[in-house]
Amino acid sequence: MILRSAPPSPFGRKVTIAASVLGLTDRIEIVPADTNNEADALRTQNPLGKIPTLVLDDGQTLFDSRVILEYLDQLAGGGRIVPREPGPRFAALRLQALCDGIMDASILQVYEARYRPEGVRHQPWLDYQAGKVARGLAALEADPPQPLTDEPHAGEIALACALGYQDLRFGGTWRPGHRKLVSWLEHFAAQVPAFEQTRVLA
Known part of the structure; x- marks a missing residue:
């Protein structure tokens, strides 16, 4: 493939x-x-x-x-990163949807700055997208996933990537106000080697 x-x-x-x-x-x-x-x-x-x-x-x-x-x-046989049972399945898919939304809103902010000249950037649009990210991270900080005890599911993988993208494109400014998520990401990185292996610096 x-x-x-x-x-x-x-x-x-x-x-x-x-x-x-x-x-x-x-x-x-x-x-x-x-x-x-x-x-x-x-x-x-x-x-x-x-x-x-x-x-x-x-x-x-x-x-x-x-x-x-x-x-x-x-x-890979099914039921590994996307659980089969309805409760765990929809919890994983819901977390994935939230984190995908954070990534979408983050990318739109990057694109606004990258593709529009400074004089025509639309600040209300940037604020709207930033608000999505802020609310999403606040919700996750209030109720973060448990540290991994087994291989991660799709939602946890998405969360790690959303936080990693905040580090990459927004200089890690999310970290001071989200200590629980910082701790969670540290545990994730320690248990999932591919997270560090896929990290880019710029």
Whole structure:
């Protein structure tokens, strides 16, 4: 299989960590994608031109990261990073949805600054996205997941990637006000080697 992604992408990182947890790393080749390049095959592999996109052995493609994680979980036997029982399953999926939303809002802030000249950036839009991140992190700080006792589920992987992206693009400014999440992330990093292995510095 081929994973079209880019190292800074928190969603691509989520897939890469999940593959490692599931023991599927050797079955996936990571091929960098340039979402801004019209000639990149990504736009035929995924009409949305977004990463991550997983190209299967038969040429079919899967996207977005939530769908890819479901597929990888099934490929590894099922019920590992996406629990089977309704209670744990929807708790994991709910956490994943919250953390994916934090990542989406964070990326939109980055794009506003990257693609709009300073004079035409829309501060109310930036504030709106920042508010999503702040509320999401506050909710997680008030009720953080328990430290891992087994391999992580999809929601926990997403949370680690959301916090990692805050470190990457926002200089770790989330850390002073979220000590429980800092502690949780330290435990996650110690137990999931792929987290450090997928870290990028810029």
